Amino acid sequence: MTVLIDVLATAPQGVTPTWGIALVLACAAVGSYFLGCFNGAVIVSKYILRDDVRNHGSGNAGLTNFYRTFGGPLTAVVIFCDVLKAMLAVWGSELLFGLVTVSGAWAPSWPILANYWAGLFCLLGHMFPCMFHFKGGKGILSGGTIAIMIDWRIALVVWGGFLLLAVLTRYVSLGSVWAGASFPFATWFCYPYVEIVILGFLIGGLVVWQHRANIKRLVTGTESKFHFHHK
Numbered sequence: 001m002t003v004l005i006d007v008l009a010t011a012p013q014g015v016t017p018t019w020g021i022a023l024v025l026a027c028a029a030v031g032s033y034f035l036g037c038f039n040g041a042v043i044v045s046k047y048i049l050r051d052d053v054r055n056h057g058s059g060n061a062g063l064t065n066f067y068r069t070f071g072g073p074l075t076a077v078v079i080f081c082d083v084l085k086a087m088l089a090v091w092g093s094e095l096l097f098g099l100v101t102v103s104g105a106w107a108p109s110w111p112i113l114a115n116y117w118a119g120l121f122c123l124l125g126h127m128f129p130c131m132f133h134f135k136g137g138k139g140i141l142s143g144g145t146i147a148i149m150i151d152w153r154i155a156l157v158v159w160g161g162f163l164l165l166a167v168l169t170r171y172v173s174l175g176s177v178w179a180g181a182s183f184p185f186a187t188w189f190c191y192p193y194v195e196i197v198i199l200g201f202l203i204g205g206l207v208v209w210q211h212r213a214n215i216k217r218l219v220t221g222t223e224s225k226f227h228f229h230h231k
Helices: 002-009 018-036 040-048 063-069 074-097 110-127 140-150 152-169 172-190 194-210 212-220
Strands: none
Touching: 018 074, 018 110, 018 140, 040 063, 063 074, 063 172, 074 110, 074 140, 110 140, 110 194, 140 152, 140 172, 140 194, 152 172, 172 194, 172 212, 194 212
16 A cells, blocks of 8 residues: 555646556455455355355355355354455545546546445455355345445445345345346436446346346246245
């Protein structure tokens, strides 16, 4: 961080040059990705329980599969890990983006861009973690945390629909698909900037894509409903 500040400090006064913007974008992307790689379900199951969650159930390294497989108080540790890493990714990117001054079309959306940029790469890390053979989770908990940090209106649409569908149907995947599909449109309504909307569709599209097998099972009527864990 100190090196980055020193480098940007050598730039001319006023608007940050293109290379400075590119440097901040790259640092935020790399940092957010590696934070995302710290998958709570994998870490707890593989290194604490000594039984990788990806060897059970759906094979997914997410909260739902962890709870269905193990249950217990360690589920709270998984939640804490996945929420914390999303928060750190967003806060870190906001700090980095705050070092840069931009003008023109990007200027109004620059502070918001930090959240979406961090969110995209944090989810990529969560879904495709390099230290866990690129086999991670589906991004609902981390993505939902990012939505809350971006804007309460977007979070209301995403979480409200998720909870309503999950409770009424007991299909967590149906609520998750809603969350991914609704996110870009809520983004479009709240922040009608081209670069933000593109990132919104990328984030939402990733979540929906990760649930493609669930969508197929929902259509065929073979998707499992959520049940509280019983030992």
